[in-house]
Amino acid sequence: MEQETKVEISQALGNIQMVSQGKYLGLPMVVTRSKQQLFGYIKDIIQQRLKRWKNKLLSAAGKEVELKSVALVMPTYMMSCFKLPKKLCKEINSIMANYWWGEGNGKNKMHWTSWSKMSLDWKTGGLGFKDLGAFNTALLGKQVWRLLTQPNLLVSKVLTNRYHPKESFFKCKVPENASWIWKGLMGARQLIEKGVRRRIGNGKSTKIWEDSWIPDNHQGKVTTHKPQGCNLVKVDEMII
Incomplete structure (x- = not known):
């Protein structure tokens, strides 16, 4: 200033x-x-x-x-x-x-x-x-995991409201004017996405065919194709 x-x-x-x-x-x-x-x-x-x-x-x-x-x-x-x-x-x-x-x-x-x-x-x-490159990605991935598991932290709230207020962390786009900190965290997003799995809870916020929610699966997603005429969207619709 x-x-x-x-x-x-x-x-x-x-x-x-x-x-x-x-x-x-x-x-x-x-x-x-x-x-x-x-x-x-x-x-x-x-x-x-x-x-x-x-x-x-x-x-x-x-x-x-x-x-x-x-x-x-x-x-x-x-x-x-x-x-x-x-x-x-x-x-x-x-x-x-x-x-x-x-x-x-x-x-x-x-x-x-x-x-x-x-x-x-x-x-x-x-x-x-x-390996500095791999070590760097691992440290950034640790910060990403912290943001995901502790959303009430001040830094989590600030970054969420700034870069993905309505979208998921794993689906939001990286703006060109994003800070270097955010771009660095986005560089570790793919690494975290491979291992992260959603907690089902009541299943109302987890999509059956798109989200990674199956623990023992390599990608965490449903491997079968969605049948024609199937109207099931969220996991809670499968819970009896």
């Missing part, structure tokens, strides 16, 4: 002090439309932190602990709110891979295996490093 408006509001609220752009839990307090402003500093922070560590003095186990407990944890809060660009995830993976394999004479040493293989589970031959 304009400077005059800021001063007027500050005086009306008891001469509170105006603050400039800052951060809260690692996130910028003012989110702009610039992806570089929002996501760029994550890569910079990880890169600066890795430069402080003397990887020549660490064993492979020491590097593994530092990457998993520090580098991979730093963007966690950001990934629980926003969908990180694929390019950024690749750049962060590249930074960590270079740190893992080390450098000599100012050049990165040869990478004897890809980072994707190192991100596999121990049982499948990997080292258990997190």
Whole structure:
């Protein structure tokens, strides 16, 4: 807002002090439309932190602990709110891979295996490093589940009234002017939809042929086609 408006509001609220752009839990307090402003500093922070560590003095186990407990944890809060660009995830993976394999004479040493293989589970031959893209989707999916199961939360009410006041969360469209937070949550919608099932209750709000309500079914939907002349629409019509 304009400077005059800021001063007027500050005086009306008891001469509170105006603050400039800052951060809260690692996130910028003012989110702009610039992806570089929002996501760029994550890569910079990880890169600066890795430069402080003397990887020549660490064993492979020491590097593994530092990457998993520090580098991979730093963007966690950001990934629980926003969908990180694929390019950024690749750049962060590249930074960590270079740190893992080390450098000599100012050049990165040869990478004897890809980072994707190192991100596999121990049982499948990997080292258990997190796949940032999958981890990001999982964190966003957790937030989606929270919105679905706790509709009385303030954030749930705000997002529902803003983006799908009359439609289901799984059927609403994503407007072009939607916030990055909402677009990120929509990126995890498909993942949640595969596993979510409706509670029947009295069955008056569950559609027989369209909703996912069968627990032991892969898709949760009725597999048979709707017979011709069938007038059954809601599950409550099947309850005797």
